[in-house]
Amino acid sequence: MRRALDRPSVQGAAFLVALLLAWEAASAQGWLRAFAFPPPSRIAEAAVEMVVSGFPEGLRLWTHLLVTVGRILQGFFLAMALAIPLGLVIGRAPVLDAMTAPLVTFARSVATLSLLPLVIVWFGIGELSKVVLIAYGCFWVMLTNTIAAVKYVDPVLVRAARTMDVSGPRLFATVVLPAATPRLLAGARVALGVGFMVIVAAEMIGTIQGLGALIMEARTFYRTDISIVGMLALGLLGIAFTSGLSWLERVLIPWHTGLAGVRR
Amino acid sequence: MNAARRNEAALGAVGAVAVVAAWEAVARSGLVDPAIFPAPSAAIVGALTRLPPGEIAGSVAISLLRIVEGFALGAALGIALALASGWYRIFGNLVRPLVEVLRPIPPLAWIPMAIVWFGLGEPSKVFVIFLGAFFPVLTNAYRGVTGVDPVLIRAAQTMDIGGLRLLVRVVIPAAMPDIATGLRVGWGLSFGVLVAAELIAAESGMGFMIMNARQFGDVGVIVFGILLIGACNLATDWGLALLIRRWLGRWHSV
Amino acid sequence: MALPRAIDAPAAPAKIAISGVTKRYDAAEARPPVLLDVDLDIAENEFVTLIGRSGCGKTTLLNIVAGLVEATSGTVAVDGAPVTGPGRGKGMVFQQHALFPWLTARRNIEFGAKSRGLDPQAAHAEADQLLSLIGLSAYGDKYPNQLSGGMQQRVAIARALALDPHILLMDEPFGALDEITRIEMQDELLRVWQSRRKTVVFVTHSITEALMLSDRIIAMRANPGGIAAEYRIDLPRPRSRADVRLAALHEKLWEHLR
Numbered sequence: 001m002r003r004a005l006d007r008p009s010v011q012g013a014a015f016l017v018a019l020l021l022a023w024e025a026a027s028a029q030g031w032l033r034a035f036a037f038p039p040p041s042r043i044a045e046a047a048v049e050m051v052v053s054g055f056p057e058g059l060r061l062w063t064h065l066l067v068t069v070g071r072i073l074q075g076f077f078l079a080m081a082l083a084i085p086l087g088l089v090i091g092r093a094p095v096l097d098a099m100t101a102p103l104v105t106f107a108r109s110v111a112t113l114s115l116l117p118l119v120i121v122w123f124g125i126g127e128l129s130k131v132v133l134i135a136y137g138c139f140w141v142m143l144t145n146t147i148a149a150v151k152y153v154d155p156v157l158v159r160a161a162r163t164m165d166v167s168g169p170r171l172f173a174t175v176v177l178p179a180a181t182p183r184l185l186a187g188a189r190v191a192l193g194v195g196f197m198v199i200v201a202a203e204m205i206g207t208i209q210g211l212g213a214l215i216m217e218a219r220t221f222y223r224t225d226i227s228i229v230g231m232l233a234l235g236l237l238g239i240a241f242t243s244g245l246s247w248l249e250r251v252l253i254p255w256h257t258g259l260a261g262v263r264r
Numbered sequence: 265m266n267a268a269r270r271n272e273a274a275l276g277a278v279g280a281v282a283v284v285a286a287w288e289a290v291a292r293s294g295l296v297d298p299a300i301f302p303a304p305s306a307a308i309v310g311a312l313t314r315l316p317p318g319e320i321a322g323s324v325a326i327s328l329l330r331i332v333e334g335f336a337l338g339a340a341l342g343i344a345l346a347l348a349s350g351w352y353r354i355f356g357n358l359v360r361p362l363v364e365v366l367r368p369i370p371p372l373a374w375i376p377m378a379i380v381w382f383g384l385g386e387p388s389k390v391f392v393i394f395l396g397a398f399f400p401v402l403t404n405a406y407r408g409v410t411g412v413d414p415v416l417i418r419a420a421q422t423m424d425i426g427g428l429r430l431l432v433r434v435v436i437p438a439a440m441p442d443i444a445t446g447l448r449v450g451w452g453l454s455f456g457v458l459v460a461a462e463l464i465a466a467e468s469g470m471g472f473m474i475m476n477a478r479q480f481g482d483v484g485v486i487v488f489g490i491l492l493i494g495a496c497n498l499a500t501d502w503g504l505a506l507l508i509r510r511w512l513g514r515w516h517s518v
Numbered sequence: 519m520a521l522p523r524a525i526d527a528p529a530a531p532a533k534i535a536i537s538g539v540t541k542r543y544d545a546a547e548a549r550p551p552v553l554l555d556v557d558l559d560i561a562e563n564e565f566v567t568l569i570g571r572s573g574c575g576k577t578t579l580l581n582i583v584a585g586l587v588e589a590t591s592g593t594v595a596v597d598g599a600p601v602t603g604p605g606r607g608k609g610m611v612f613q614q615h616a617l618f619p620w621l622t623a624r625r626n627i628e629f630g631a632k633s634r635g636l637d638p639q640a641a642h643a644e645a646d647q648l649l650s651l652i653g654l655s656a657y658g659d660k661y662p663n664q665l666s667g668g669m670q671q672r673v674a675i676a677r678a679l680a681l682d683p684h685i686l687l688m689d690e691p692f693g694a695l696d697e698i699t700r701i702e703m704q705d706e707l708l709r710v711w712q713s714r715r716k717t718v719v720f721v722t723h724s725i726t727e728a729l730m731l732s733d734r735i736i737a738m739r740a741n742p743g744g745i746a747a748e749y750r751i752d753l754p755r756p757r758s759r760a761d762v763r764l765a766a767l768h769e770k771l772w773e774h775l776r
């Protein structure tokens with residue numbers, strides 16, 4: 001028992017459970033209003049309800065999840081497909097880089113969500129608008145990261161490869177691309193985060209499908225328990241998406257041990 | 265400014281002018297409806313004639329105020345929590361899972377709960393912006409604290425520096441570059457969530473300005489607003505970067 | 519000159535007493551421990567050098583003496599009291615200079631001086647003196663990343679000296695220096711050691727450096743790490759590099775370390 005409590009993950013889980021129990025108890029005592037702070041048991045019930053019958057009636061959690069995932073993936077991959085090749089070209093061509101730098105900087109500063117009204121005017125309130133918004137946000141993040149990844153490959157590595165008679169496309173494939181990979185992964189991770197942020201706002205308009213729509217819709221029906229189920233589902237979705245990427249990152253930087261060996 | 269930098273700036277200006285000119289040309293070519301795809305000049309001139317300058321300045325001011333409030337709260341809390349959970353092992357063990365549960369939830373997904381908790385007034389908008397700043401600052405600062413080169417801590421320990429002094433005099437300075445990165449990302453995200461925050465029953469601010477313009481189908485004002493928010497973000501981020509360079513640039517490269 | 523330990527051990531009570539120190543970084547590992555059962559007594563004001571192949575555990579032993587790393591078993595005592603942590607008069611120069619990158623050279627040195635309780639004015643004066651000692655008076659306002667590797671290492675030495683510790687632990691402090699500066703710094707170190715009287719534990723890869731500086735040289739072996747042999751050098755300082763007695767010792771050490 002004592003051994004188990006020494007494990008950090010056990011401590012953390014125990015603390016989390018204790019918090020939930022305290023929350024539940026505070027609700028039962030009437031210290032917390034169930035509408036503003038639905039107790040864990042209510043949230044669990046709402047989760048079951050979402051899985052079994054859905055909200056609004058017939059739209060189960062699974063449906064909302066799939067709709068949201070579909071929109072994010074379409075926008076994300078559209079952005080990747082455009083940004084990575086373009087970034088690789090710009091990053092290797094200093095003149096192009098100089099010409100596009102101010103534009104890229106400004107476009108990235110444009111808040112994606114501020115495009116919402118414009119996108120609605122242009123593309124309506126249907127699916128296309130949502131995908132375009134997500135793609136816009138992901139595109140500029142990925143583009144800047146791709147450019148930087150290629151541009152800042154350690155010149156010593158490139159020179160070392162040159163001395164071994166590697167050049168042209170082979171240099172690109174065997175040195176530049178691998179050296180740029182960590183940054184590309186980091187960019188994809190950030191882009192995904194942007195996608196998750198944008199989707200919620202995009203789904204607030206003109207749809208009742210998707211997790212973003214669900215959490216907004218549930219509130220107007222005073223079902224905050226369902227809103228929280230939607231939030232948690234979004235969080236889990238985010239974890240699922242990023243864990244794949246972070247696993248890759250861990251493989252690439254296994255030397256990062258930090259403070260593990262310091263006495264304090 | 266040396267020749268290479270001057271060259272770069274000139275190329276950048278050429279690129280920017282070319283794109284704006286192309287946009288202007290397409291909009292004026294008659295191929296598209298200027299009411300839906302206005303030329304940049306038309307959008308800006310139109311917005312400036314339709315909106316009194318005082319109103320524009322007021323929108324900018326109120327939006328910036330909300331961002332500064334939410335950002336300051338988020339940054340302060342994020343740094344404090346990162347230091348506590350990064351340095352004090354037990355505290356970190358307890359808090360980390362909680363953070364890991366909450367962090368993946370996008371800031372905008374909190375909007376319904378923000379309305380329930382804080383109503384439709386200013387606090388709920390500030391809360392959403394706070395969330396935008398809080399998590400990036402927290403994660404970056406946490407990485408900074410836990411990534412301090414152990415040899416620096418050892419060096420300080422041989423000089424009898426321990427406890428809180430070790431945190432203040434070694435760990436925090438060493439984590440500063442990461443904290444600075446977190447602040448910049450957090451600032452950017454504060455702008456990112458601004459429009460959504462101002463969707464919450466707002467009657468003021470740049471986000472309201474463009475959402476309101478959509479009701480009237482005034483694309484010129486929308487385009488103007490988009491550029492205005494972008495420009496504010498760019499200018500303030502540039503200022504923040506300058507401050508950070510002033511502050512860390514002497515010993516920390518880039 | 520390689521005498522058995524029982525006779526060689528200093529008569530005075532040990533300043534630093536290392537007894538039965540064993541270190542395993544990974545308990546589960548099948549490899550021999552990094553250090554196995556190391557016994558070593560170091561007398562007050564003695565200058566002891568550890569020499570041995572890369573990876574034989576010199577840094578580990580120094581870290582254990584400093585109190586920065588815990589031994590798996592065995593004890594280290596300073597003045598008869600067991601070492602439980604860093605500080606308390608044990609200055610250390612690290613293999614990687616370990617300067618604080620956000621402080622200038624001068625501020626790094628003052629950091630050391632202040633932590634021994636000097637007020638800002640006295641710390642400033644001490645830093646002046648140490649900067650001139652290491653020949654970097656003109657570089658006080660530079661940050662570590664604006665200094666060369668050798669300059670960084672000299673500032674790190676000055677920072678440790680600013681603590682005015684009675685024990686100075688030095689992990690290849692001159693490793694990054696050019697030959698000329700290295701010899702100058704060796705002379706300076708001896709001067710400081712003789713004027714301020716300190717117990718020095720010094721790590722080096724250079725046999726010549728060990729011979730020029732030490733009262734006693736500890737040759738270490740690896741896998742498991744431990745003491746292979748020790749040599750006492752009773753020659754007066756300053757020593758000449760050409761001394762035939764040193765040349766003979768050089769041969770013996772070389773045999774041991776090879």
Ligand SMILES: Nc1ncnc2c1ncn2[C@@H]1O[C@H](COP(=O)(O)OP(=O)(O)OP(=O)(O)O)[C@@H](O)[C@H]1O
Pocket residue numbers: 261543544552571572573574575576577578579613
């Ligand atoms: N923190 C650590 N964790 C695990 N193993 C370690 C650690 N530090 C050192 N070692 C191992 O202990 C052994 C001795 O390392 P140490 O740094 O003490 O050698 P050293 O004699 O100082 O070498 P060098 O002359 O190259 O500096 C090495 O095999 C090394 O891999």
Ligand SMILES: [Mg+2]
Pocket residue numbers: 576577578613689
């Ligand atoms: Mg070593």
